[in-house]
Amino acid sequence: MDESGERNASYPVALQSYDDVYIGRRYQRRRRRRRQVDDEIVSEMLLGQHVTFLEKLHGFRRFKRDSIHYKTLPIHVVGESSDGSSSKKHPYHFQWNLTPSMRIKEAWKAGFNASQVTVAVVDDGVDVGHVDLRSAFSPSVSFDFVRFAALPLPKKSEDTQHGTQCAGLVSMEGNQCGLGVGHGATLGAIRLLGPDVLNDALEGDALAFQKDMIDIYSISWGPKDDGKTADKPANFTQEAIKNGVMNGRAGRGNIFVWASGNGGQNGDNCALDGYVSNDPQLTQRDIQHLIVHSSNSSAIRHVQFLTNTAGHHFHPKVGFGLLDAHSMVTKAATWQTVGVQKSCEVHNLPSGTIDLSDCCDVSQIERVILHGTIRHPQRGSVQIRLTSPGGTTSELLPLRRADSTPDLIEWDFVSVHFFGERAKGVWKLDIISENDDNVQFRVLMKSLRVTGI
Known part of the structure; x- marks a missing residue:
């Protein structure tokens, strides 16, 4: 049950990713003590012969991770000048995510693409009719968890363009605005962020949606990264992520890609954020190994990396360095899956x-x-x-x-x-x-x- 409204009734809705699990909202018609109303609802529902579990859900909010101009940060990428202009012009000059140092174009030229990969953008909806997205969109891996409807369209406002922008970074087909890193991928759109508060059941339901059809869940939101918030997934969401990682993609494990956010400028750190492909046969652990082995620490200037005793360079803010896309997909082509954990x-x-x-x-x-x-x-x-x-x-x-x-x-x-x-x-x-x-x-x-x- 989720708290909302002023009338006294409950309208159950079946979750999409779990059998025989329902959520309902409590609407209170008249002024009565909240605990009294809760107790009555619980007692009435438990009298039903088929109710075996009941939990009161608490609302919370999640915040979108937006891009910021890196001129404000003391970290620069080799191949780009500190005033934000590229030292070498290229066809996608205005796409900040296609920095030359990541060698994304080299991966494309080598013949690697995302044609066998399905990526679901979990956000505030996607404009699936956009000229650069419509050919990639698949309704079979898409759903609107805000309205419980099939088409995950965002509301028409500047505040709800985030999901479309995130989808474009992945799947733009180059017809008008630009080219996505994984153009050719099948695009799923899962609308979860809306005007109302979230709850654990909805969040977990969205992150478990079509787990055997979706390879990668792209998630660019999380707890507020203001330098003072500490939050983490609750029970349903934890189980959804764990089950996806262990059993999704027919046992190979789903890949959850979480944006770390821009909280570093507020003195924040991912330690207090409890959330955080070339070969579709790779497991999620293989992806972790490939990221470590394909990151380039020398591509980031003005950062003093540390080196662990295995020889890997790391830094608390920028991880193992800048991901080299060409190196990663080349290694993945001949990668031997890692042993049993x-x-x-x-x-x-x-x-x-x-x-x-x-x-x-x-x-x-x-x-x-x-x-x-x-x-x-x-x-x-x-x-x-x-x-x-x-x-x-x-x-x-x-x-x-x-x-x-x-x-x-x-x-x-x-x-x-x-x-x-x-x-x-x-x-x-x-x-x-x-x-x-x-x-x-x-x-x-x-x-x-x-x-x-």
């Missing part, structure tokens, strides 16, 4: 050091997940750093001086900075509170999980 996990972590010498046979780390709770009156002043046995240090939680909210409950702190390293050995965990002389705080780290091959 291994994992090791330790619980009730001691302070200071964590010994994985005898319990972990992960020889090449893919990711590390630290799970726990921070009890602190101002969570933005807490830093968490993790150092691997090889000496690589990753900042799992940076300072966020704008974040004065207390506590961070049951949170996953994730790092890929140890990619390719061995897990065996002694890890060091440092948790620091800035200006904590007179501050009482408590940290309970429940587990450390390492996954890889």
Whole structure:
């Protein structure tokens, strides 16, 4: 059930991606205590013989990630001058996403295309009749979760052009406005962002929609990246993502591409955002490996990269570097799928050091997940750093001086900075509170999980 309106009735709607699961809105006709109305609805529904599960849903908002002019940022890409003009003219000069350093055109010229790939843009709708999009659009992988209708058209306003713009970056056919990176792909449009608040069931339903037909879900929105918000997917959405990654695409795993946003200019960091192809046979883990091996750290200027003991360059703001599209699709053409994923996990972590010498046979780390709770009156002043046995240090939680909210409950702190390293050995965990002389705080780290091959 979702809270809304002033009348007292519930209109159930069947979810698209789950059998026998329904959501309804509560409309309250007259002034009555909210808890009394809720209790009556719950009691009435549970009397039904076929109701086995009932959960009250809470509304929330998600915010679109828009482009910004990189002249405002202290990071520049090799091949482009710092005043924003390209050092070398090319036919798609005004398409900021086709920077020459990414070698997208080289991939096209080598014959690689997206003709076997289906990409669904999950956003505020797509103008599917647009001259550059209509030939790519497929109604079989599209749906409007705002109106529960088949055609996911946006409302006619400047505020609802975001999904169409995102779809264009992927699938534009070059007839009028430009050319999409993955032109030739089948385009799905999933409308989820509308004027009303979201809820967990709708969000999860959208991200599980047609999971065996969709290869990639492109998602350019998330929690507000204002430097003080911490939010993550709730139960339905977590299960949708997990099930998609494990079982989507007939077992190969769906690929969820999340925009990190522009919160860095607000002192924000992806650590507090709980969300974040050439060969369609590749699994989602293969894609992660290809990204690491195909990124070019030398293509980004004015950034000091670090190097882990596996030889991979990384940076907390720009990851492993600028993705080289030509390198990625070339490697993918002969890529051998990675082995079965291994994992090791330790619980009730001691302070200071964590010994994985005898319990972990992960020889090449893919990711590390630290799970726990921070009890602190101002969570933005807490830093968490993790150092691997090889000496690589990753900042799992940076300072966020704008974040004065207390506590961070049951949170996953994730790092890929140890990619390719061995897990065996002694890890060091440092948790620091800035200006904590007179501050009482408590940290309970429940587990450390390492996954890889």
